[in-house]
Amino acid sequence: MNGLAPVLGVVGYYEPWWIQIIKSIVIFALGLQIVPIVLLGERKLLGRFQGRPGPNRVGPFGLLQPLADIGKLAFKADFRPRTSIGWLFQLAPIISILTAAAAFSIIPFGDTVDIFGTPVGLYGVDVSIGPLYLFAFGAVAFYGIMLGGWASGSKYSFLGAMRAAAQLISYEVSQGLALLGVVMTAGTLSLTEIVQAQQGMWYVVPQFLGFLIFLVASFAETNRAPFDLVEADAELVGGYNTEYGGARFASFFFAEYLNILVVSGIMVTVFLGGWLLPFGINPPTFVDPFVVLGKMALFVVFFIWVRATLPRLRYDQLMSFGWKILLPLATLNALVTAILVVVLDS
Amino acid sequence: MAEVVFFLAALGALAGAVGTVALRNPFYSVLALVGHLISLALLFLLLRAEFVAAAQVVVYAGAVMVLYMFVVAYVGGTDIQVGPLNSRTTTAGAILFGLVLFIELTIAILGTGLKALGTEGVGIGADGVARAGDAGFGTPEQIGELLLTKFLLPFELASFLLLIAAVGAVTLARRRGGLGDPSGSTITPLDLLRPRHTGTMAEGVGGSRRITSQEQEQEGVEAGVTSVRPDDEGKE
Numbered sequence: 001m002n003g004l005a006p007v008l009g010v011v012g013y014y015e016p017w018w019i020q021i022i023k024s025i026v027i028f029a030l031g032l033q034i035v036p037i038v039l040l041g042e043r044k045l046l047g048r049f050q051g052r053p054g055p056n057r058v059g060p061f062g063l064l065q066p067l068a069d070i071g072k073l074a075f076k077a078d079f080r081p082r083t084s085i086g087w088l089f090q091l092a093p094i095i096s097i098l099t100a101a102a103a104f105s106i107i108p109f110g111d112t113v114d115i116f117g118t119p120v121g122l123y124g125v126d127v128s129i130g131p132l133y134l135f136a137f138g139a140v141a142f143y144g145i146m147l148g149g150w151a152s153g154s155k156y157s158f159l160g161a162m163r164a165a166a167q168l169i170s171y172e173v174s175q176g177l178a179l180l181g182v183v184m185t186a187g188t189l190s191l192t193e194i195v196q197a198q199q200g201m202w203y204v205v206p207q208f209l210g211f212l213i214f215l216v217a218s219f220a221e222t223n224r225a226p227f228d229l230v231e232a233d234a235e236l237v238g239g240y241n242t243e244y245g246g247a248r249f250a251s252f253f254f255a256e257y258l259n260i261l262v263v264s265g266i267m268v269t270v271f272l273g274g275w276l277l278p279f280g281i282n283p284p285t286f287v288d289p290f291v292v293l294g295k296m297a298l299f300v301v302f303f304i305w306v307r308a309t310l311p312r313l314r315y316d317q318l319m320s321f322g323w324k325i326l327l328p329l330a331t332l333n334a335l336v337t338a339i340l341v342v343v344l345d346s
Numbered sequence: 347m348a349e350v351v352f353f354l355a356a357l358g359a360l361a362g363a364v365g366t367v368a369l370r371n372p373f374y375s376v377l378a379l380v381g382h383l384i385s386l387a388l389l390f391l392l393l394r395a396e397f398v399a400a401a402q403v404v405v406y407a408g409a410v411m412v413l414y415m416f417v418v419a420y421v422g423g424t425d426i427q428v429g430p431l432n433s434r435t436t437t438a439g440a441i442l443f444g445l446v447l448f449i450e451l452t453i454a455i456l457g458t459g460l461k462a463l464g465t466e467g468v469g470i471g472a473d474g475v476a477r478a479g480d481a482g483f484g485t486p487e488q489i490g491e492l493l494l495t496k497f498l499l500p501f502e503l504a505s506f507l508l509l510i511a512a513v514g515a516v517t518l519a520r521r522r523g524g525l526g527d528p529s530g531s532t533i534t535p536l537d538l539l540r541p542r543h544t545g546t547m548a549e550g551v552g553g554s555r556r557i558t559s560q561e562q563e564q565e566g567v568e569a570g571v572t573s574v575r576p577d578d579e580g581k582e
Contacts, residue, residue, distance in 0.1 A: 129396045132400040132401070133400060136404050139408025139412075140408075142412060169409065
């Protein structure tokens with residue numbers, strides 16, 4: 001066991017293998033708990049934005065609606081089209097859910113705390129490569145969508161997958177370049193160290209342009225409105241998951257919402273000071289995870305708000321916006337930051 | 347545990363490599379290559395080269411193979427099979443180039459004398475715990491420093507090579523008419539903010555110029571594929 005432990009576990013201290021196993025279970029369970037809440041929140045808020053009550057029949061205030069949805073999806077017939085390719089068709093949702101959960105594990109919910117005398121970091125892993133870990137799993141997540149669309153053997157799914165691929169790859173570049181500014185300012189790739197570097201001032205202030213670029217690119221990366229061309233229901237029925245039903249559809253759905261949580265968590269960590277509070281408020285350590293969750297909730301509500309407000313872009317608009325506006329801006333941001341870092345350092 | 351992961355990753359890498367050349371369906375070949383690259387990344391991870399592992403996945407699996415997959419998925423479906431080429435010259439050529447590549451790799455490996463090859467991987471002692479002295483090896487900081495000092499020239503040359511390839515690809519695509527009419531394509535700030543022939547009010551009242559058939563072809567499919575190209579540059 002010890003052979004692998006240092007590879008996955010340590011930055012600065014040693015973590016026993018059993019804590020790593022507990023952590024991975026907690027992370028997955030946490031994601032599994034938050035996603036239905038986000039789902040319900042989205043349907044409720046969308047209802048309010050559109051002047052209707054939203055789901056309010058199942059349980060008090062419709063609170064049990066997500067449970068009913070999950071039950072419905074889980075008990076549906078497990079079908080697949082005759083033209084689909086069996087094992088790839090089954091593999092695709094697994095890849096999606098796996099990569100989303102893996103990416104969720106780098107979000108720090110707090111600093112290292114002592115539990116029964118063992119130092120435990122309130123995050124899955126604090127990898128020395130930080131954001132690159134996120135992009136690596138984002139790269140693999142692409143194959144979940146691509147295989148899902150291709151293996152379905154349906155033209156709508158295929159077109160949806162192709163759009164997803166082009167969109168993900170286009171906006172990933174701007175997203176990475178936007179983070180580069182923060183990494184250069186903080187001088188580290190480790191996410192916990194980035195949070196600690198924000199003691200004086202959150203990076204949303206000096207890196208405001210980077211924050212905006214990352215925010216916009218995140219909408220495209222998570223296939224949310226107004227960049228939800230992947231599942232433009234007027235043209236493509238439902239995008240890459242058109243032919244999926246039951247539990248496999250639920251897996252895609254779960255991964256999609258988990259990805260929203262991941263980008264929200266990254267934005268909180270990198271731009272909004274993670275578990276830090278402004279004005280010198282320093283609450284006890286056990287409050288830290290709730291601070292992070294609260295800040296994440298802000299972003300999730302913003303995502304829902306935008307979905308209810310903005311119409312969908314056209315495909316060529318999406319592409320020209322990504323390559324002609326967002327990418328030059330992100331490059332400029334990285335360049336100016338680099339120059340400033342060098343000038344202010346010397 | 348490390349041994350188990352090593353053998354799993356090694357088997358995956360070998361199986362992926364064999365599958366890439368042996369499979370008849372090009373789509374599965376690409377998938378096998380992706381599997382091979384991810385297995386290689388796992389091996390890098392075992393050597394505590396986290397940055398190289400992540401770069402491997404982001405650049406190769408995430409950008410290069412995506413383009414391969416684009417092309418294969420558009421051009422050939424499941425029913426188009428790549429048959430063996432039974433020409434004598436191709437067989438001879440394959441053997442020749444395989445031999446050349448093998449000799450080249452041997453020279454590269456022996457010539458540089460990769461010092462980590464014979465060890466457990468730098469930074470890990472016999473007990474499997476990271477040694478404090480070597481903690482800096484393989485970190486993004488050290489790789490970045492080496493790239494900008496010792497290996498600056500090869501690094502810049504490689505990026506120029508990629509730039510030339512990208513420019514060449516765009517030029518070739520333009521000559522075949524794939525990128526539309528180059529004349530009259532001066533870009534003004536207004537065009538950046540509001541691309542031409544989009545659904546604007548100006549177009550609605552007939553103020554915009556007509557869309558040529560060539561430009562219509564370029565929309566959608568072509569635009570997606572060609573505009574993805576520069577990504578290679580961004581990743582490197």
